[in-house]
Amino acid sequence: MPTATETTNLTDALESVRAVALSTGLSHAGSVPPKLAWALVEAGEAVLVDVRTAEERKFVGHVPGSLHVAWASGTAMTRNPRFVRELEAKTGKDATVLLLCRSGKRSDLAADAAAKAGFTRVFNVLEGFEGEIDDQQHRGGDGGWRSHQLPWIQD
DSSP states (O other), rough: OOOOHHHHHHHHHHHHHHHHHHHHOSSSSEOOOOHHHHHHHHTTTTTTEEEEOOOHHHHOOOOOTEEOOOOOTTTEEEEEHHHHHHHHHHOOSSSSSEEEESSSSSHHHHHHHHHTOOOOSSSEETTTTTTOOTTTTTTTTSTTGGGGGGOOOOO
């Protein structure tokens, strides 16, 4: 259980993210780095929702305890028309929601869609689960949840 000071520090960090989002015109509440995202989840201050496909979660890995609402599905990455409804059913519109995908791009789009649907505290997790692709055409070595040594499991 976090101390009152730790909780205040997390809240202040999240409010700083919101201020940057507001000043830059983002439609959602902002983007958080992976370590801050994990600290918020661990402290019970936010819920983490993985927006990758079920196959990505299964074969690449996922964060223990994270919820799942796919932004898109299949090899064609067909957009999930029920995304906002499914997200609301699992989190509610007023919860602090952190969205995670492979690199931070789909979760950014998902955060925009959620904000436009009335979610008031929806954030994108920067770098995603695997980070950007490197010079050798691989992911996971530079940036992303896993490269920061944050908890994850694989089925």
